Amino acid sequence: MSDDTAHGQPGTEVATVDEERYPVPDPGLEEHLPRLTDVDEKAADRATRQVATFFGLVPILSIGFVVVYFAVPGDAWVDFGPLQANSRNLLLGLTFGLALLFLGIGAVHWARKLMDDEEKIDYRHSAASSEADKNYMLTELDKVVDESKITRRKIIGRTLLAALATILLPMIVGLADLGPWPTKKKRAETIEKTIWAPGVRVVQDITFTPIKPEDIEIGQLINGEPANLQELEGAEFQIEKAKAAVIVVRMDPNTITIPPSRQDWAIGGILCYSKICTHVGCPISLWEQQTHHLLCPCHQSTFDLGNSGVVVFGPAARALPQLPITTDAEGYIIARSDFTVPVGPSYFERDSRNDFKEGDN
Amino acid sequence: MFGPHLNQDMRGIRVRLLSSRRRHPAAKALLLVFGLFMMGALYSVVAPPVQVSADDTVTQQVEEGRALFAVGCASCHGLNGEGQTSGTIQGPPLAGVGAAAVDFQVSTGRMPMARPGEQAAAKPNRYSDEEIAALAAYVATLGPGPAIPEPAEYTPANISAEDLARGGELFRTNCSACHNFEGAGGALPNGKYAPPLVGLDDKRLYLAMLTGPQQMPVFSDEVLTPEDKRAIIGYLNALHEQPAAGGLALGGLGPVSEGLWAWIVGLGGLVFFAMWIAAKGAKAK
Amino acid sequence: MAEPAATVNDETAVQAQTPKKELGPVFKAAAGPTKWLDDRLGIAGLGRPFLRKVFPDHWSFLLGEIALYSFIVLILSGIFLTIWFKPSMAEIEYEGSYELLRGLHMSEAYASTLDISFDIRGGLLLRQMHHWAAAVFVAAMLTHSLRIFFTGAFRKPREINWLIGVAMLTLGIINGFTGYSLPDDLLSGTGLRFVDGLIRAIPVIGTWAEFFVFAGEFPGELIIPRLYMVHILLVPALLLGLIAVHLALVVYHKHTQYPGAGRVQGNVVGYPVFPVYAAKAGGFFLIVFGVLTLMGAVMQINPVWVFGPYNPAEVTAGSQPDWYMGFVEGGIRIMPNWEWHIGSTTWSWNVAIPGLGLMGLFFGLMAIYPFVEAWVTGDKSEHHLLDRPRNNPTRTAFGVAAMTGYAMLWIGGGNDLVATQFDVSLNAVTYFLRVAVFVAPVIAFLVTKRICIGLQHADRDRMLHGAESGVIDRAPSGKYSERHRPISAAQAFTLTQHEDIPALLPATDTDGYSEKEIRREQLRRKATRFFFIDTLRRPTRAEIEEAEHHHLHPMIIGDGEHHAIEAEEEHHLAK
Known part of the structure; x- marks a missing residue:
């Protein structure tokens, strides 16, 4: 552990390898044996x-x-x-x-x-070029700079640099239309809103049949969509479905907690929640009817639907948004409004600290 | 069973034992006999109570069920099925669960549970069909609940190709989240799980949807109609009967098992070849 | 380093000057076309350094070849797939031959993937080969990088090639992910949804990046065409360029070799490119191609028809990415739900840290490691001889610790399957991994370091006491002892050829250096102590001589004598 080796100070070159350094001499390549x-x-x-x-x-x-x-x-x-x-x-x-x-x-x-299997020896050379090459290169480069006159006419060099830097600008700006700009206004009409609106019926996914509260039993889960989704198609359909999907569940009202502010959001024990996980947006419907817990199969965030959808486990940070529901004149379940907070993952521009959490009223 | 096109596609497949029995030429006839028998038996069980009181055999069956209940079920569910919500041994009240739930829970061996736990696992069932029918008849008297469906309700006979595809959509919307895209099962919180759906008979699948056993949500007939349920069952049967087109299915667990095999067979096999290529062969000396 | 000895190249040069009549029949047959080409391209001059260039032979040197050949298979099968695949999200009704999806609405991308699988002859084979090749490609790159790491092959002059390797690994993973997303099945759509959430969680620019990548809201109608461009043009082009440089540098630097008799810094021992190496490498390419084809024939991968078309309201248990994204997935799954609110903003650390930080950390650490180690050792010399992993216990321990942390994240990525397959609680697995991801690497580090040092001790014992012979002697006193046998000169050289890197005490003679220089040097010296203080020194020449003196016979002998002694021992045993 001595101090005085070649490793001493920064920049000191370690002596290149010489055969002398081996405690045991190199016996040389083994004898080639025939197969x-x-x-x-x-x-x-x-x-x-x-x-x-x-x-x-x-x-x-x-x-x-x-x-x-x-x-x-x-x-x-x-x-x-x-x-x-x-x-x-x-x-x-x-x-x-x-x-x-x-x-x-x-x-x-x-x-x-069958091919000759005698191993051959190749000798290595340093990766660096020879001193002569380096010197030649440097002198030639000097000449190049000199011949170009760039050192004497400095303004050319400076404007050239500026030109090269700005010529990139069109290429970069050309990417500004990759997608719409999520300005405050744009966000309000895209990721902050769904097609749920007052009076829109909650229908079953796939079959698009409306639902009456009396058809739902305790412990029932319905994968739902807004009835007006059916009017859309193509990309618009997918975009809206990706936000508007809901789950409707019915629990024994005596076993769940409904905060005062949400008393009129439910029909008895029938509650409706966004199906879109607040973590990274997977649709969730792994609902345990006895514990009322809802598990996301992607990253295992778990929400308590018997307690306003608060997070009980996993990486999600925000409660699952609840959709206020009631019934229409014909007795079918309808939405009272859109979601009161944006569905899906959090994002930078929106402060979500006032979203519903455990203990709120 | 699935229309001419499917059968044609599946020429020469050795289907699973269960399905092959179903597809036996005598299957339809047997099914019909069985169906008629069940219909008769069930009608007598679920018929209105006025008739029940008039029918001695049914009363006798309920009494038999009550006796079986007292021995096998009452320790958790209470002597009259009122349930126990406190104490070390707990069980939910059974009023209103219906005969269907009893049939599912007991015939799959989930009830009675061996010991209290997070989840009642399926195990060999110790009750005879008559005993299960008696238990179901007794529990049905505790409160109105779903009756045991008739074979015609749960058997996806003569299902159209269109319905099969729709069954797939319904399956992926309502079921695959817990039970996996192939019905291979999946994990639930705290040690619970959604069981695999491979090799289950139609009735069992139907009853599970109808009654929502344990943590599974209910999919009542009013919302997910019997037709929808049959479509789902038909899709699952067809999915499991078709051979894996690409070869060994590797457990059907998706990318995790595929990754494992890529390492073991792919990279492992190639490293084996690499070792052979670089190995020094035997020398003559 | 350059030694003025006659090289193989020089020999060929000499041969080329000899009259034609001495050349063989193959050359004669090829003389015409060769001359035609040479007159135009000068191929003889170009080929001269390569024809008989020497490559050392070892199975672990073929890991990179597996990656290269998988990549070629990816390109070949990929070209075929592009012939039929439609990278379009336009909605159509499926009318192909797969019964269980007929009549459903789906994207053209998904429908054309079904067509490739069921209606194009050989299409399913190509799809499966392509997917298996991708999984093997990344696995081979990762394993290759581990070989480089543990043998210290990243040291000067190969640092740039290491960085190129890290870049290729990153690009390989990115391209794997983009490919996974193209068929627009339920799993690929779920993966894209995850990416959408991941991008949205980037602090400050999240929603902007999201809207720019997806051309608006998820899923939109452009993401698959865009990923298609990235998957078949952008990344493959970059990869091809990097592969060319990577291989050119291997040729320029000449391949490293494992230490052994006659195998030293200044040379490289192996087979010439032609004929042996070409036959082996070419043969291995065909073997890789063949194995991947057989995998595509026999083992089903990514059965998209079972997953169904993407539907943003559907999800399935067992939603996982391909294995190489597994560690990121694991990080996302086991991360606690941290979210900050500053002013009117939200910082989603629960997604950003594992989703973006982990990839950055993983590739960042890989990229800087060679420079950190070079700074610690202060070593500026070239290294062409590979380290035996035990001889640098700290580096080896770092490598194993990183692998362990990676493995914990990997398990996290499949925590639901671990829960169901091994009957444990999902939540318990997650809680366990939250701790294990930090603790397990530390344990692995300590254990690995001890094992390496133990192996160094074993080497030293072999040097100073000889090899264990398995012959037990019983002394008249009743004491048992094992007889040791001298080791061969080649073995002895292999065990002692490495360099000892000293652990340095704090510098005392600091005159003439600035405060900053001194601080850096003291830090570096501290690092050398962390790295090398408990590394065993190799025996010195004096120690070996001392041991020989002690045992009254030479510790090292030539091969001939070795055989003689073995024979004598066997004779002894027979008695």
């Missing part, structure tokens, strides 16, 4: 035949591939022990895969058994 195939002609012949066999199988398999391609129908199935597969996929893959594999194995076998 069986080098000394026994029969063994060499055998290896030759093996290589030729591998190569010889390739044309057979390749033709097999072509035959399979045209002859095996797409709806034939193979059932072989645990392997059940589409015959065409399996046979195409087996013929082509084995052809490639045998070609490769043949080549390697040839190299290992």
Whole structure:
């Protein structure tokens, strides 16, 4: 652990390796020993035949591939022990895969058994260029600078730099229309709003049938959508569905806590929540009817639907937004309004500290 | 069973035992006989109480059920099925759960539970069909609840291709969140789980949706109609009967198991070849 | 370093000057076309340094080749896939041959993926090969980087190539993710939704980045065409360029080699490019291609038809990314729900730290490590001889600690499957991992370091006492002892050729240096103590001589004598 080695001060070069430094001298490369195939002609012949066999199988398999391609129908199935597969996929893959594999194995076998296997020595040179090269380079570069006159006419250099910097501007600005700008106004009409509105019926997803409270049993879960989603299509449909999806659950009113501010958001024990996780936005519907906990299968955030959707476990930070509901004249469940807070993940521009949390009224 | 196109696609598949029995030529006839039998039996069980009191066999069945209940169920659910919500041994009240719930819980061996716990696991059932029917008949008298459905309600016979596809949509919307895209099951909080749906019979699937056992939510007939439920069951059956087109399914757990196999077979196999390529072969000396 | 000895290249040069009649039949047949090409391209001159260039042979040097060949398979199968894939989010009704989805509305991207899987002959095979190749590509890159790390092959002059490697690993993972998102099935859509939330959580610019990437709100209708461009043009082009530089640098620096008799800093021992290395490398390419094809034939991967088309209100249990994103997924899953509110803003650390920080940390640490180690050792010399991992216990321990932390995150990424497959509570797994992700790497570090030092002790014992022979002697006093056998000169050289890097005491002679310089130097010296203080020094020449004197026979012998002694021992045993 001495102090006075070549490692001493910054910038000190460690002495390059010399053979003297070894406690045990290098005995030099081991003697090259012949293989069986080098000394026994029969063994060499055998290896030759093996290589030729591998190569010889390739044309057979390749033709097999072509035959399979045209002859095996797409709806034939193979059932072989645990392997059940589409015959065409399996046979195409087996013929082509084995052809490639045998070609490769043949080549390697040839190299290992028959090609000269004496190892050769190559000598290294330093990665750095020689002093002469470095000097030549520097002197030439000096000449280049001199010939360009850039040192005497400095204004050219400066304007050139400015020009090069600004020429990038059009390319960067050209990207400004990658998407709409999420200004305050834009956010208010996109990520901060859904198509839920007063009077919009809650309908079942997929079937779009409206729901009456009396049809829902305690412990029931309904994956719902706003009825007006059906009017949309294409990208608009997907965008709105990605925000408006809800779950409707019915719990025993005696086992849940409804804060005073949300008394008229529910119909008895029937409550409606956003299906979009406040963590990164997965749709959640893993609801435990007895504990009233709702689990997200993506990252396991858990919300308590019996307690205004507050977070009880996992990485989500905000309670699940609740949709105020009531019934219309015909007795179907409708929304009283849009969500009172934006659904889905938090974002920088919106302070979510006043969102509902455990203990609020 | 699934229309000509599907059957054609599946020529030569050895389907699972259960399904092959269902697809036996005699299956339809047997099903019909069974259905008629069940319909008769069930009608007698769930018929209005006025008739029940008039029917001695039914009264006898309820009494038999009450006796079985006192032995097997009352320690958790109370002598009259009123439930126990305090103490070390707890059980929910059973008024209104209906005969369907009893049939599901007892025939799958979930009830009676071996010991109190987070979740009652399925296990071999120790009750005979008659005993289960008696228990169901007794619990049905505690309060109105869903009756045991008839085979025609839960069997997705002659289901159209369109309904199968819709069943898939319904499955992915309502079920896959817990039970996984292939019905392989999944995790729930605190050690609970959604069980796998592979190899389950139609009735069991139907009853689970109808009654919402344990943590599973209820999907009542008024909301998720029997037709929808049959579509889901039909989709699951078709999904599980079709062979994995691409070869070994690797557990059907998705990218995690695929990643594992990529490392083991892919990289592992190639490293094996690499070792062979670089190995110094046997020397003559 | 440059030694003026005759090289292989020089030999070929000499051969080239000899008259034509001495050349073999193959050359004669190729003479015409070769001359034609040479007249135009000068291929003889270009090929001269490469034809007989030497590459050392070791299985671990082939890991990078696996990555390279997987990449070629990715390009080949990818070209085929682009012929039929439609990168469009336009909604259509599926009318293809997969029964269970017929009549459903879906994007053209998803429908064309189904067509490739069911209606294009060989399409499913290509899809599966492509996906398996991607999984193996990233796995091979990662394993290759571990080999480089543990053997110290990142040291001067190869630091730039290490950085290129880190860049390629990052690009490989990005491209894997973009590819995962293209089919627009339920899992890829869920993955994109996750990315949407991740981007939105970036402090300050979150919503801007989100709207710019998705052209508005999620999912919009442009994300798949955009990812398609990234997946088939942008990233592959960058990767191809980097691969070219990576390989050019390998050729320029010449490959590193493991230490051994005759294998020293100044040389490289192995097979010439032609014929042996070319046959082996070419053969291995075909083997990789073949194995990936067989995997595509026999093992199902990413059965998108089971997942169903993407529907933003659907999700499935077992929603996971491909394995290489698993550590980020794990970080996201086990992160506590920290969110800050400053002024009128929200800072979503629960997403930003694991989602963005973890990737940055992982690749950042990888990128700077060579420079940190070089600064600590103060070593400015070139290294072409690989370290045996035990001889740098701290580096090896860092590597294993990083692998352990990565593994904990990996487990986190599949915590739901761990819970269901091993019957444990999901919440318990998460709580355990929140601690384990910090504690396990520390334990791994300490244990690995001890194991390395233990192995160094074993090496030293072999040097100074000989190899264990398995022959037990019983002394007249009844004491048992194992007889040790001298080791061969080649073994002895291998065990002692490495350099000892000293741990430095604080500098005392600091005259003439500025305050800042002194502080840096003292810090560096402290770091050398952390790195090397408990590393075992190799035996010195004096110690070996002393041991020989003690045992009354040479500790190291030539190969011939070695065999003789072994024979004698066997003879002894027979008696």
